Amino acid sequence: MQSDTDDIEGQSAPKGGQKVRLKTLADLDRRTTAARVVFELRDSLAADLGGKANLSVMKLELIDGVACLGAMLKDAAANYLEGKPIDIKEFMALTNAQRRLLADLG
Numbered sequence: 001m002q003s004d005t006d007d008i009e010g011q012s013a014p015k016g017g018q019k020v021r022l023k024t025l026a027d028l029d030r031r032t033t034a035a036r037v038v039f040e041l042r043d044s045l046a047a048d049l050g051g052k053a054n055l056s057v058m059k060l061e062l063i064d065g066v067a068c069l070g071a072m073l074k075d076a077a078a079n080y081l082e083g084k085p086i087d088i089k090e091f092m093a094l095t096n097a098q099r100r101l102l103a104d105l106g
Contacts, residue, residue, distance in 0.1 A: 025038065025039075025042075025064060025068075034071050034075070037067075037070070037071040037074060038067045038068055038070070038071045039067070041066070041067040041070045041071070042063055042064060042066075042067035045063045045066060045067065045105070046060070046063055049063075049105065049106075059105060062101050062104055062105050063105065065097075065101050066098055066101045066102055066105065069094050069097055069098040069101070070098060072094055073091070073094050073095060073098065076090075076091050076094070077091075
């Protein structure tokens with residue numbers, strides 16, 4: 001069995017006994033454009049599905065994933081439209097991941 005300090009996908013654990021601090025969407029500064037895009041999409045999706053109070057934790061988690069992917073896709077699309085190079089394979093992978101999560105949401 002792997003220990004918590006083993007490398008995970010090429011990233012090493014903190015050195016010197018440092019603790020890993022996991023961030024959540026709640027930790028984000030809502031003034032950034034990226035955060036605003038994520039929260040607006042998240043709130044719109046939740047409203048479309050009957051409101052946060054009526055959704056399961058599972059659906060709320062899927063919505064967070066969809067919203068984050070949506071922000072990443074919007075950023076890549078804006079870069080492309082400005083004439084900047086984008087990784088089309090990454091763009092398509094993000095698109096497919098978002099589509100699958102949206103299908104899971106119904």
